[in-house]
Amino acid sequence: MITKLALAAGLVTALSSGALAQDLTGKVIGFSQIGSESGWRAAETSVTKLQAEERGIDLKFADAQQKQENQIKAIRGFIAQGVDAILIAPVVATGWDDVLTEAKEAEIPVILLDRGIDAPEDLYLTSVASDQVLEGRVAGEWLVNEVAGEECNVVELQGTVGSSPAINRKQGFEEGIASAANITITQSQTGDFTRSKGKEVMEAFLKSSNGGADICAVYAHNDDMAVGAIQAIKDAGLKPGEDILVVSIDAVPDIFTAIAAGEANATVELTPNMAGPAFDALAAYWANGTEPEKFIITESKLYTAADDPAGEYERRKGLGY
Numbered sequence: 022m023i024t025k026l027a028l029a030a031g032l033v034t035a036l037s038s039g040a041l042a043q044d045l046t047g048k049v050i051g052f053s054q055i056g057s058e059s060g061w062r063a064a065e066t067s068v069t070k071l072q073a074e075e076r077g078i079d080l081k082f083a084d085a086q087q088k089q090e091n092q093i094k095a096i097r098g099f100i101a102q103g104v105d106a107i108l109i110a111p112v113v114a115t116g117w118d119d120v121l122t123e124a125k126e127a128e129i130p131v132i133l134l135d136r137g138i139d140a141p142e143d144l145y146l147t148s149v150a151s152d153q154v155l156e157g158r159v160a161g162e163w164l165v166n167e168v169a170g171e172e173c174n175v176v177e178l179q180g181t182v183g184s185s186p187a188i189n190r191k192q193g194f195e196e197g198i199a200s201a202a203n204i205t206i207t208q209s210q211t212g213d214f215t216r217s218k219g220k221e222v223m224e225a226f227l228k229s230s231n232g233g234a235d236i237c238a239v240y241a242h243n244d245d246m247a248v249g250a251i252q253a254i255k256d257a258g259l260k261p262g263e264d265i266l267v268v269s270i271d272a273v274p275d276i277f278t279a280i281a282a283g284e285a286n287a288t289v290e291l292t293p294n295m296a297g298p299a300f301d302a303l304a305a306y307w308a309n310g311t312e313p314e315k316f317i318i319t320e321s322k323l324y325t326a327a328d329d330p331a332g333e334y335e336r337r338k339g340l341g342y
């Protein structure tokens with residue numbers, strides 16, 4: 022069990038940029054979080070709370086339990102309370118125009134965290150997220166190099182239907198393998214970013230692919246689904262990482278355990294610290310009206326067995342995943 026103190030100590034070391042965080046004491050900020058579907062999501066929640074605490078922010082946290090209607094209700098509640106700013110991790114990409122217009126009319130700046138939306142850009146101050154198309158492309162290009170011209174049938178575990186990472190990571194992976202006629206996506210289905218759904222869908226893929234003999238690789242839109250898939254592959258009597266290659270996105274501690282054990286092959290990092298840049302943008306905006314970049318893009322780094330997976334596990338295990 023990770024104590025709050027150990028978590029905070031781990032965070033200070035892992036997330037410190039060297040710069041002092043601005044004191045935002047007295048500011049009240051609402052955070053509409055999606056839920057807790059994955060290890061990465063749990064870490065983002067922990068990191069956001071700690072980044073707020075470090076700046077003296079009074080963070081009002083609302084867990085939407087994967088439902089957009091709950092997010093919209095929470096945002097309307099934040100507007101009614103007159104918060105100073107609102108952070109939103111939007112579960113899906115569409116359907117935000119009305120509520121964001123209400124926030125704009127109330128002159129409350131909104132910052133999007135980790136997922137994009139299809140809405141006019143003047144409805145939010147900035148968006149802090151990765152380039153999700155690039156994440157998929159990095160995963161696809163890794164596979165192209167790894168199989169080096171061999172025929173390879175890939176099964177794909179997609180994220181939540183209608184969410185920006187599911188849409189963009191699919192597109193990016195397809196771009197990454199586009200030059201390789203030897204690689205084909207044979208099956209693709211949502212596993213909703215959860216470990217249990219990832220396992221369930223992988224079991225169905227294995228059954229319909231000659232017990233897995235016809236599958237060369239699994240591409241999962243997040244590590245949790247990959248971990249579920251690894252279990253399904255083992256239950257089917259095959260060796261994940263060898264009989265079936267495993268590539269995914271997030272870089273959570275559990276995937277490094279799997280990579281160290283040879284059961285997963287590659288992951289693309291998504292930092293859980295979206296809130297730090299968001300709070301810094303707000304601090305500058307409030308200090309002198311500085312408009313942040315519309316899109317603050319976080320890094321997408323590839324990790325494989327060559328990148329000290331055991332050490333990466335140690336470095337991340339205190340981050341609240």
Ligand code: AHR
Pocket residue numbers: 058059060061062135136186214242243244245270271291
């Ligand atoms: O929006 C980021 C994605 O959401 C993460 O990759 C996934 O784990 C989470 O559920």
